[in-house]
Amino acid sequence: MKKKDIKVLLVDDEVDFVNTLAQRLKMRELLVDTVYDGEQALSFIKKIEPDVIVLDLKMPGLHGIEVLREVKNLKPNIQVIILTGHGTDKDEEEARKLGGFDFLRKPADIDLLVAKIKEAFAEKLERAMTAITFAEEGAFDTARKIIKKEE
Secondary structure (H helix, E strand, O other): OOHHHOEEEEEOOOHHHHHHHHHHHHHOOOEEEEEOOHHHHHHHHHHOOOOEEEEOOOOOOOOHHHHHHHHHHHOOOOEEEEEEOOOOHHHHHHHHHOOOOEEEEOOOOHHHHHHHHHHHHHHHHHHHHHHHHHHHOOOHHHHHHHHOOOO
């Protein structure tokens, strides 16, 4: 699997930051789209499903935690990495409880972020393959739980 196959959606209201980050990720051969608030993110995922979302918390309109909750409700197989400059330990705990893959604080090292994106993508693929195996055996409830990361 090439890095070019990993579709990333960046969601952050800091336009200059998100555009710079997008360029840096594209230079590392990731497919990157950007949106600037939670509502745009939710509209985007209804049309195009990214593999990984890198999501800010503090944005106008929907807070990142609300976006994460809705993403996991609509498309539970999308991996979400929180990248914020304003997150608290309580936010991190809530994000993990909702199924967030990781929680990073700005400014995050670009190589660390790329590594986390690759890890999130690998976990998504592994879960999908496991779910397919159960579905082929007729265990659809188990397959659904694997995709949604339920116990």
